[in-house]
Amino acid sequence: MTVPAPDGALLRETTRYELIALLDSVSGRKTLALQPALAALLDLVADRALLKEHGVEDIVYLSEKDPLSHDGHAVVYLCRPEQAVMQLLARHVHERARVVARPGRGAAAAAAAAGLRVVGVVPRFTEACKATLTELGVIRDLAVHELHMDLFRMEADCWSMERPDFFQRLYVDEDVGGLFDVAQALVKIQTIYGLVPKILYKGLFAREVAQRVVKMSRSLQKPYDDPLSGNAHFPLDSAFDSMIILDRSVDMVTPLVTQLTYEGLLDAHYGIHCGAIKVHGLDPPSGSAAARPAPPPRPPATSGSAGPSPGTTPAHGGYRTSQAAMLPKPKHVPLNADDRLYGQLRDMNFTAVAHVLNQIAKRIQENYDKRHAAKTVSELKAFVGTLGGLQAQSQSLTVHTHLAEQVMRRTTSVAFQRALEQQQHLLSGIHIDDVMLFVHELIGRQAPLDQVLRFLCLVSLVDHSIRPKAYEQLHHRIVLAYGYQHIVTLRALWRVGLFRSTDALPFVATTYNAYSRFGDTVTAHVGAAADAEASVGPPTTIQDLLAAPRRSPVPVGDRPQFKELRRRFALIVDEVDEANPADISYVFSGYAPLSIRLVQAAFTATPPKADPAGGLLGAAAAEGSVVAAAAGMAVGVVGAAATGVNNLVSGVSGGGSSARPRFVGQCAVPHIAAAEDAAAATAGSHGDAAADGREGAAAASDSTAAARRSQSRLSDVADPSWDACRDDVDLAPGPKCGELAQACPGLELTQSCARPKRTLVVFVGGATWTELSALRLLNTQERMMAASPARLGGLAAVLQPEIVRQFTAVTTGMINSETMLRAFMPPSERGGLGEHGHP
Structure with missing residues (x-):
């Protein structure tokens, strides 16, 4: 079969x-x-x-x-x-x-x-x-x-359960029942595409899912099945040779970092739901994909909500909405690979999008101009034959030009640029004092709470430098500025380990003084809610988590391991080419998501060993590219063929004063020398950050080389394993990594070394759009290696060019920093964030 x-x-x-x-x-x-x-x-x-x-x-x-x-x-x-x-x-x-x-x-x-x-x-x-x-x-x-x-095909390489509340139920409500649904979905994949012989996992919940998958698969197998005729429930052959299951708690940093791909920014600005967005102010020509009737607005995803008020009646495919909806309706814009232009733009760093739109507009204009050169009937007939495709391309270009302009207004704002600069400092381990001052500034001007919490969680996870006194002060200011109901939010973040101080005291003991300022009622309420809270380590099994629900599923010790992970996995990469990326770090303009580095490590004989802990995002030689691109961006709007082609519309200028920092790949990056000086200046209070800055500046070229070596060696190991870097992988949060094997009668008889090797990458708790873009880059590089091994270095020449590794992502749902942090808020507050989230 x-x-x-x-x-x-x-x-x-x-x-x-x-x-x-x-x-x-x-x-x-x-x-x-x-x-x-x-x-x-x-x-x-x-x-x-x-x-x-x-x-x-x-x-x-x-x-x-x-x-x-x-x-x-x-x-x-x-x-x-x-x-x-x-x-x-x-x-x-x-x-x-x-x-x-x-x-x-x-x-x-x-x-x-x-x-x-x-x-x-x-x-x-x-x-x-x-x-x-x-x-x-x-x-x-x-x-x-x-x-x-339970599982939906979003793209050929992305299958999602589309459970936006999964992260909340698992990490906030501590409801592990959804893990059964994940395992059931993975078994369903195996019944269609064959048993996966090898399963790697990392994380507490990932281990539970892996064990359930193996157990459920074995229960479906029959010992008397004929090995040559296939299994009663599983095909004889298998389309996937391996599966990597990653717990979201293994990499909590990546969802909190600003996404810089086109698709990631669309998600931050509009919110992508079920592969589509709703856009106001877009009026494409009738007949375009974006002009199709829109489904009804999705109500807030509150637990236990059965539906909206009576009277709202959808007619599927052509929905009837409430009679009160008198305002202009937003356009329903599907975002998938059926739109060839979107398929080309989605994984690009936003700095490269303007150039591509400009080139496509010029190409469409040239194709339209060919009608003037048609002299004979056959030439006119040939042009008319291409007219339908040109119109579709023109309409798609119109839609994405509008979207790019809206996103650009956001990315060229002063607030967005400042936030990116502080984020870069934080990830690089420098200027932590400035980051904390920036957080206090955000609270002072009552910026959206999710933006404040995003930086606090990043500081807690990346630098772990929030002292108890500062922690208490931050609690006091947040509750005063945003309301005492967010005591629940802060406690939930503490329980998961996203926002803690440097000590290991229980939540109430840490914040008693802060709460005592609000009076006896609030203090008594918090004390009653957490009177049994104790400072205990993270659970090592699901049974431990259920027995002690106040434990954190994320191991948070005296000192997080991010700095060491940053060094060992080359998470900060210098000299990033956003237009022609060679490393997955391009999705964040210099920061490589740890989750995808773990995937790379499973297929790398020797993991990258570099010391980019204080390395700077982007390439200093390319500074100013974003401002220049914003100022000179020309995006074209091509009209219908009957009326010809409109002139290109210039983009919104993002110019700034000379006092503003230089920008590279949407991220503020000062010169390496300036970074060294700044790190040295803060050596008294942040010795580690200063050391990281000096080491990162000295090892910038090493980090880039290590990242490129990890890409070129991706297919060295046909059989995935973390054995070569087990100590490195175990540094990531969660229990130690492991692997399980599944055997199906006759499976080994059909294995072919000449076919492409495929791996399922499963994200339990949600994945970001940038992580999917990083996986697609690995797919692209593997195809390049198969076509021309010499292009990726001399080592690729000794590999079997027919062995190509392809990755398919399976996730419980898509997640970003806004949806992730909203899950920790009280239900009444989850819909009260900013209009478009945060930068």
């Missing part, structure tokens, strides 16, 4: 088949009642025409109003396994029972009015939900099915 191409197409078809099977289980016409959070996900599986073909007459939001019509149409619910939703379903049943029981109804009329209710629970029907329906006495009135819409 040959496995299908691992592009996720069959994964989508499998999910679609399950949905159709659920709909076909109900004969006749039916109403589909959607929980609002699932509306956008349904778009990824089926369109309106397919639903109508299978009897769906109407689609409504799940709300207090009973969706069952008076003529007895059946209703099919699609919902999450949440207690509030189960209670809502019970109210629907009880309300209909009162209607049916009215005097004077005949038996036939009563049966018709009762109707049929089918519930599809996504992704599984939990025991807690079953107990709730049983207790409410409606379990027999509902036909409950599990609908395994």
